[in-house]
Amino acid sequence: GAVVSQHPSWVICKSGTSVKIECRSLDFQATTMFWYRQFPKQSLMLMATSNEGSKATYEQGVEKDKFLINHASLTLSTLTVTSAHPEDSSFYICSASTRNTGELFFGEGSRLTVL
């Protein structure tokens, strides 16, 4: 099946630094990519939806300036957590879909720990 790869799988950073997480579709062109946040023992919370070449659509309550999303190509989307703080510590998961099939493929997730 299709593969979506996320990098890094785990990152630890100091408070105040910015962290970039990459999401790549390895063997297909992803017209749409989604970014989710998952707190321990909780469900996935959709943060934003991005279509290649256009600005991301953020869900209510998600700070656009805090979580910068760039979907520069059909195979790459990035999420940058700017000026990270301990409350940003979470598991971030990306997923990608192709409009013609609608299947949703998930990355392995990236664990962010902010000290």
Added chain:
Amino acid sequence: AQKVTQAQTEISVVEKEDVTLDCVYETRDTTYYLFWYKQPPSGELVFLIRRNSFDEQNEISGRYSWNFQKSTSSFNFTITASQVVDSAVYFCALSEADFNKFYFGSGTKLNVKP
């Protein structure tokens, strides 16, 4: 508004028991898709099934089976003869027809004990 409800937070069974995970959804769309995903302790999400709103046929795949009933807006998932490896969190999800948004339930944690 779209909504997916998984009322069972956590279920524990003994190996070889059958277990059903419930999923109830709300949508005003006539065309939509329903999904089940498995999230093992390692964290990655594993796709299990997709069903569109016009296909109410039940599906069986090995020990897994799904019961889709539009009349009750439910899409339940049954594991027959459960195994320890089935232990995971299972998410039910709903997407709009254009797949632009996916709405997830809160997940059901399944513990299968030997």
